[in-house]
Amino acid sequence: MAASVNAAVTAISAKFQVAAKTEFRGETTLTVERTAIKDLCVFCKDTLGFDMLLDLSGVDNFGEEPRFEVVYELYQLSTDLHLRLKIAVSEDDLAAPSVIDIWPTADWHEREAYDMYGITFPGHPDLRRILMWEGYPFFPLRKDFPLAGRASEMPDVAFSAAAPLAGGPFVTVPSTATTKDREPRSREQS
Amino acid sequence: MPEITPAAYDSKIEGNIIFTQIDSAMNWMRKNSLWPMPMGLACCAIELMAAGASRFDIARFGAEVMRFSPRQSDVMIVAGTVTYKMALAVKRIWDQMPEPKWCIAMGACASSGGMYRSYAVLQGIDQLIPVDVYISGCPPRPEALLEGLMRLQRKIETEPALKEQKPSLYAAMNS
Numbered sequence: 019m020a021a022s023v024n025a026a027v028t029a030i031s032a033k034f035q036v037a038a039k040t041e042f043r044g045e046t047t048l049t050v051e052r053t054a055i056k057d058l059c060v061f062c063k064d065t066l067g068f069d070m071l072l073d074l075s076g077v078d079n080f081g082e083e084p085r086f087e088v089v090y091e092l093y094q095l096s097t098d099l100h101l102r103l104k105i106a107v108s109e110d111d112l113a114a115p116s117v118i119d120i121w122p123t124a125d126w127h128e129r130e131a132y133d134m135y136g137i138t139f140p141g142h143p144d145l146r147r148i149l150m151w152e153g154y155p156f157f158p159l160r161k162d163f164p165l166a167g168r169a170s171e172m173p174d175v176a177f178s179a180a181a182p183l184a185g186g187p188f189v190t191v192p193s194t195a196t197t198k199d200r201e202p203r204s205r206e207q208s
Numbered sequence: 209m210p211e212i213t214p215a216a217y218d219s220k221i222e223g224n225i226i227f228t229q230i231d232s233a234m235n236w237m238r239k240n241s242l243w244p245m246p247m248g249l250a251c252c253a254i255e256l257m258a259a260g261a262s263r264f265d266i267a268r269f270g271a272e273v274m275r276f277s278p279r280q281s282d283v284m285i286v287a288g289t290v291t292y293k294m295a296l297a298v299k300r301i302w303d304q305m306p307e308p309k310w311c312i313a314m315g316a317c318a319s320s321g322g323m324y325r326s327y328a329v330l331q332g333i334d335q336l337i338p339v340d341v342y343i344s345g346c347p348p349r350p351e352a353l354l355e356g357l358m359r360l361q362r363k364i365e366t367e368p369a370l371k372e373q374k375p376s377l378y379a380a381m382n383s
Contacts, residue, residue, distance in 0.1 A: 150328070151293050158327045167327025178292045181325040 019067035023099055026066045034058050047102040055105045056115040059090065063120050068092040068101060071121035074128060076135040080161030084108035086137060090117070107137060116141035134159035151176045230381075234369045238282070238308070239361040240270040245281035245305060247298055250288030252315040252347040259350035266350075269357050278304040283360065284337075285353075289317040290330040302337045308373055310364070312356050313339045316346045 020026035023046045030036060030048065034057070038049040050058055062068040070093040077087040090103040107114055116139040118124045128139040129148040136157040139145055146152060153172045156163055165187045166180045188202035217225075228236075248256055259266045266272050275281040278301045290298060302311070313333050316322035319342045321331035333339060340363060343356040371378050 149293075156327075163327070165327075166325065174296070176292050176296055178327060179331070181321065181327070181329070181331055183325055186325065 019065075019097075020094070020099065021097065023101060026062075026068075026099065026101055029066060030058065030061070033061060045100060045102060047104060049104045049106070052105045052107060052114060055088075055090075055103065056117065058103065059117045059120050062092055062101070062103075066094075067096070068094050068099070070095055071117070071123050071127070072100075074117070074124050074131065076131040076137050076159070078135055078159065078161045086112065086135060088114045088131065088137060112136055113138045113140055115139070118142055133157070136160070154178070231367075231369050231371070232365075235365050235367060238369070239364040241273075242269075242271045242283045242310070242357070242360070242364075243273045243275045243281050244271055245278055245284040245301065246274045246276070247284055247286045247301070248288060249286070249290060249294060249298075250317060252287035252318065255347045255350055256285060256287045256314065256353065259353045264350040264354065266354065266357070269354065269361065271357055278302070279306060281305050281309070283310040283312060285312045285314055286318040286333045286339075287314040287347075289322065289324060290333050291328050292330055293328070295330045295333075295336055298333065299336045308367075308369070310340045310360055311337055312341045312343065312353075312360060314343045314353060314356070315348050316344065319344070322346060 020029060027036075027039065027046060027048065031039075034050060034054050036048050036050055038047075040047045040049075072091040072093045073089075074091070075089050077089060079085055079087065084106040086107040086109065088105050088107055092101040092103065093099070094101075105114060112135075114137060116124065116128055118128065118139075118141065125142070125144075126148055128142050129144075129146060131137045132139065132142075132145055133147040133149050134157060147154065150158065151172065153175060155170055156168055158167065164180070166183045167178055169177075169179045171177045185204045188204055190200055190202045193200060246253070246256055258264060260272060260274065271283070278284075282305075284302055284305065286298065302309075311333075313319045317324060317329070318333050319339075321329050323346070325331075330336070341356045341360045343352050345352050348356075370381075
């Protein structure tokens with residue numbers, strides 16, 4: 019069981035190929051190869067004692083290759099340790115191995131990542147959409163999906179339509195200026 | 209055999225008589241016993257519950273009987289964000305409510321989609337079912353819901369109930 023994050027990183031580095039390690043505000047992120055993530059997760063849980071998966075999520079870096087990322091937020095309850103693992107997933111082979119047999123909580127998180135980004139998780143026993151309905155044709159959190167949504171129709175189940183954005187999307191630019199300058203403006207105009 | 213004499217109407221025993229129109233009587237009964245179908249979908253439902261509790265007491269307006277069967281309901285209070293996934297279920301429940309029926313769109317989301325200009329939210333329940341009263345607020349205070357309910361009561365007062373809803377009876381009475 020790892021006593022500190024640094025000890026965990028050292029143990030992982032000795033056993034696995036770590037592509038990148040970043041530290042930001044006390045949070046440690048390890049980027050690894052997709053093929054190694056399953057073994058790494060087993061190692062993290064069984065050997066290093068990261069007994070809880072806080073979150074599993076997808077990221078869409080639209081325009082980059084590989085386009086997608088899957089992020090694993092690991093936590094050790096007894097010693098309050100956080101560790102973040104990342105893998106890159108390309109659009110052509112949009113799959114990451116399911117970690118549901120390691121942390122059962124991954125069930126709904128993987129379904130959500132599948133629902134929102136279309137990332138599949140081979141090994142997941144029941145990979146259905148979790149928020150949108152079965153048969154919804156889009157993956158709405160992808161960056162090339164319009165903010166207003168798209169029209170779709172599934173008779174007797176659900177439909178969707180593009181929402182009127184009235185000149186939006188309205189965004190706030192982060193700054194230390196006055197409230198008047200910071201108030202949300204249309205992205206098209208700014 | 210004693211002779212039976214016609215007695216005058218004794219209001220002390222029989223009670224008072226009120227002369228009115230059938231429409232007014234029907235509307236009066238309807239507006240004071242509106243049984244809501246609580247379509248609680250988001251935080252507005254919490255305010256709807258508050259309106260039903262003792263401080264605001266929706267029972268003062270005869271609308272405290274929340275019916276969870278659409279077949280026993282008169283007014284659907286759509287309280288909350290109507291997602292596309294839920295939209296047709298709301299419509300289905302509305303279709304099961306017997307006539308006459310009314311609808312209150314409670315809060316910004318039910319009225320127009322509210323702050324959710326998004327892929328997942330229906331932009332106002334009036335796209336699927338006819339709405340009688342819109343209540344602004346995010347969420348509206350219970351007082352606002354009561355105000356909306358009173359407006360609906362005023363609207364019901366003006367309806368030509370018998371003529372529109374019981375045409376055969378209306379024709380028989382006028383023939």
